[in-house]
Amino acid sequence: MADRHPLSCSVRVREQAREQGWPPDRTAAAIAQCCAVSLLRAHRLARGWTLQQAVDAYREISRDIPGAARLDQDQLRIWETNHDRRPLARTIDLLCRLYETSAEGLGLSGNYTPTQIPVQRSLRPDSRTTHSSAVxxxxxxxxxxxxxxxxxxxxxxxxxxxxxxxxxxxxxxxxxxxxxxxxxxxxxxxxxxxxxxxxxxxxxxxxxxxxxxxxxxxxxxxxxxxxxxxxxxxxxxxxxxxxxxxxTARSAADDSTNADLRARVRAQAAMLPYYYGPLASAVALSREARIIARHRATATAAFSAAAEARALARQGDTARAREAIRLARDVYDRASPGDPDDAFAFPERRLLLYLSGALTYLGDTHEADRVQARALTLYGDHQGIDPVLLHLEQAICLVRTRHLSEACRIATGAYLQLPPDQRTELLAARAHDVLAVIPVPMRTTSAARELGDALALPTSTR
Known part of the structure; x- marks a missing residue:
């Protein structure tokens, strides 16, 4: 949140609360208002806990609870600072236990506010009470x-x-x-x-x-x-x-508590805003995936970094894109890529596809050409859309090196080589990206018109 106060501010509120005997909910509310933080973070600050201390306390109370979501500092930080990222209901329940408050008290929506439970001296059954609601x-x-x-x-x-x-x-x-x-x-x-x-x-x-x-x-x-x-x-x-x-996929992955799957689904979801916008969402999703997968040398961690790299490159953030490329390659070298014929694996050819996108938008046409050639060799006669995407990025690089006719020939051939049911809106959008980088005066050439005619064919949408 903007204008967040220093940590000393919450310390002062906590001291005032201790002197005046405030309950935890009131202390948290005062910190949230004074320091412009979420109520979830305010409850942690009201106890004087670091992120790691809160995580340790959560793990202690959830140790014997089957299916309890795992928690680390990165995930707790996301929940504390991003209102669009909320824990699942059963995790909210555990957070309520942790901070001894209600979901409303956490700014979420269980109630575990400490109460005195009266001991019933008369233990005769009450006909108004059902077995399911009370005993x-x-x-x-x-x-x-x-x-x-x-x-x-x-x-x-x-x-x-x-x-x-x-x-x-x-x-x-x-x-x-x-x-x-x-x-x-x-x-x-x-x-x-x-x-x-x-x-x-x-x-x-x-x-x-x-x-x-x-x-x-x-x-x-x-x-x-x-x-x-x-x-x-x-x-x-x-x-x-x-x-x-x-x-829905993200909710299900979070419910599974499988960290690798949680990261993978987010990295996969980043493709939608990468191709259709907004790019900021593609960067945010892939970065969140990378944070979840951090400290693990897995194919998913490499995938997350590569997805962030190409989104940053397309956004024009050159320095961070190059750092993400370096990270993706480093992690991938230490990871097991999985079966290349599995849509949820991340073999070398898919890494190179993502690096191709990053290098293309960084303007590194020579390195992009090398990566694209290697990737197309690995794809061989594969019939999916990935080789077509690589050819379209080849075409964009050729336009930028002023090989217009060759660029249009490659783009047109790649687009038309697929059967109509695989010629989808996504491929049409990427092929239009080739036309978009052609200088306006050159769009009337026969090669450019031929590509435009190919893109006028119907696409598979349903």
């Missing part, structure tokens, strides 16, 4: 035994209500692995026809009560499927729906 226990060992047995029976029935075995879950994940490979070579519209029924089945299972471990695995599957759906919609130019599905 009143009658005096005498026989009555207590009946309540204990009934409650245990109800809990056992709930625990036995799980509808999926681990074998079934393994088979579900095997089908997902097949879909991830199929995604790389299938046009968006028929691919959606495969993905949506699969997600329907996952949600039907997840809607039933499942053990925590199963529920987390279902959330992981949901995150991957939602990401692929969002990506397909992005290719088709259906931006509103793509944006909504990416948000």
């Amino acid at each position: 009143t226990v009658a005096t005498g060992p026989d009555s207590l035994d009946r309540v204990l047995d009934r409650t245990r029976y109800d809990v056992d029935r709930t625990l036995a209500r799980a509808t999926v075995s681990f074998v079934q879950l393994d088979l579900l994940e095997e089908r997902l692995a097949d879909l991830r490979c199929q995604y790389l070579v299938t046009a968006p519209v028929p691919m959606l026809g495969h993905l949506l029924p699969e997600l329907d089945e996952v949600q039907a299972i997840a809607a039933e009560r499942q053990p925590a471990l199963v529920q987390m695995r279902l959330s992981e599957v949901t995150a991957v499927l939602a990401t692929l759906i969002a990506d397909a919609l992005m290719k088709l130019g259906r931006l509103r729906q793509s944006r909504a599905w990416y948000a």
Whole structure:
């Protein structure tokens, strides 16, 4: 937040609160108002905790809670400073426990404000109270035994209500692995026809009560499927729906507590604003992914840095783009890239695709040409859209080195080589980027007109 006061300001408020006996909520509210920070941060400052001390306290209270979200300093900082990034409901519940307040008290929306719970001397059942909302226990060992047995029976029935075995879950994940490979070579519209029924089945299972471990695995599957759906919609130019599905994917990934998946989904989501704008959102999403993946030498960490690099380059932030390129290469050299035929892997050819975009917009045409040639060799006869994107970036570099006819020939050939169902709005937008860098007086040449005619053909949008 703007105009944030120094840490000493919150110290003064905390001392005043201690002298006057303020409750924690009042202290936090005073710090939030005085220091222009969120209530979530104000509660931490009201206790005089550092980020790491708050994280340690959270881990202590959530240690024995199945499915509790993992927390680190970076994630807590994001929640404290970015109103668009909110923890999930069950994590809010744990934060309420941590700070002994309500969700409203944290500026979120559980209530764990300390209260004195009266001891009931009259323990006769009250007909106005249902078993699901409260339990009143009658005096005498026989009555207590009946309540204990009934409650245990109800809990056992709930625990036995799980509808999926681990074998079934393994088979579900095997089908997902097949879909991830199929995604790389299938046009968006028929691919959606495969993905949506699969997600329907996952949600039907997840809607039933499942053990925590199963529920987390279902959330992981949901995150991957939602990401692929969002990506397909992005290719088709259906931006509103793509944006909504990416948000769903992020929620599912956060629910899974899988840090690598949380980062991966955000890096993937950065593609939408990279291609369609605003670029600031592409930078923010890829940077958030990089922060989550930090200190891990993984393909996802390299992907996040590469995504940030090309967004920064296109935004014109040369220095930070070059630093992100260096980081992406360094991390990738220490990472395991995964199966190149998996849409959720990040093989060398995809790293080079992202570096091609960064180098193209940095104006490093010689290095971009070297990277593009290497990437196209690795793609070979791959039938997806990535080789076409590389050819279009080759064309942009050729225009900038004043090889206009060659640039238009490459762009036109790459665009038309795909079957109509893979000639999507995204590719049309990238091909128009080639036309956009051609000087206006040169757009009337036969090569430029031929590219324009190709782009006038219908695209696959549904």
